[in-house]
Amino acid sequence: MEDYVMSIIMVGVISWTTLFMLTRKLLQNYSFEFCNRLVSTTHATIAVILASLTVQDWTCPLSPLNSDSSPKQMQTLAVTVAYLIYDMICSQFDKRSKSNVDNTIHHLVSIVGIGAGLFYQKCGTEMVTALFITEISSPFLHLREFLKELGYKDTDVNLAADILFAVIFSIARMVIGPYLSYVTLSANNPLLIKAMAIGLQLVSAFWFYKILIMVQYKFTKRTTLKKLA
Template identity: 30%
Template sequence: MMDTVALMLASFCAWTVLYGLCCALQPSLPHTWHIRVVTVVHALIIVTLSAWCLLVQGPWVFTDPGGPNTSLQHLTVIICLTYFLFDFFWCLYFRTEGPFMLFHHMLSLAGNSLTLYYGKYGTELVATIFGTEITNPFLQLRWFLRQTGHGSKWYAELNDFFFMFLFGSVRIVLGGYLLYCYLGHPVPDWLGRVGGVSMYMVSWVFWLMILKYAVKKYSKMFKLDKNRTKRGCATADQNGVVVVNNGHPKSSKDTVTSSIQDVINGHAKSS
């Protein structure tokens, strides 16, 4: 028990020092920038550790959940718990998150704490950590691209696609199958089942928010593209080439690119 407390203190201090270094090295940047750097570092570390637990060390989560925690699972949960604890305090201090995000943090803190306290649920919790954190680098990269004026670039759109694809395929589809296998397994008790269902419901809330944003964004892009096409097909030169305003041909690719830029720039101003 003392070893666990010592590891937790060391890990919490490490996150605090990392955040402090980011602030000291780049004091002109906002606090939100620094906390997102810490978030990316946590995501990369925790995804690597949880993937090793799942795919190399075992046990296999789809067939053998509910067993005692391995030492690597124990370490992974400690790192994740202390990060969420640090991030939760940061959110309370700067008042950046709403009630639902704070609830998500508290649910994560509770799940990690109970896993350490009881010495079990490590297999299924590490799988949950992997599924929830694997999309995080793409989410943070999206924010950094927008903040640095690259939100309208093609690679920003590609990053958005990968984020939505991973979220839907890993957290919703694969996570749903994992929950189905978990609830049908005789080993997990009621506490593990409640935790699994709760985390999956949180993922669905996020997924519905993402779908709502995607429908709004791409519907607006479609309307902008349609309007530009109508305005651009008014005249033709003597060779029969369609011209737009300035007399130069305009391809459909140019129109779509302009629409994407208008939508993203408008979204960045309103958020």
């Protein structure tokens, strides 16, 4: 792994931690999770922008496949590894969180997967594209929780955020995702990279199922409340 990648990761962990501490200091009336989600939203936005900037040809954005990672791709992945390390540690201090174990496992698997890509310096296009499709829906996921804490639970605004998140997630994870998994598995990539592609798609399918249940519940609940009114 290149020295500059390690430097980005170390500086990144410090930077994300500092951003959280400043956010926590400025927004003392809001929860620990609220502040952490603001940092997560910032990362998702930066990750999508950086991933977009690595595209060499917008007429064929998913190219070149199965090639050496470019410096831009390595830097983008390093920024995300730094964030994942920060978030994995930060989540351990959230006393309200009930999913620390699941969250830790998810982060460890992601760090190992991206770390493998950085170590081999291969599959940059595939991994940055995976980063793009996983983070493009994240701001809308966090928006749903922001609205709840701000007092907009069960409102039209919250329902709109739910639908927007569900649509973006479904297109990214269940349309682009399967194709990305296919090309990753078809190419002569390291076994660990292929395993990560399968794992990501299985997780996406599971969450897609959960989202369908959530949307059905929201509309059923809304219909019931209107009838009672």
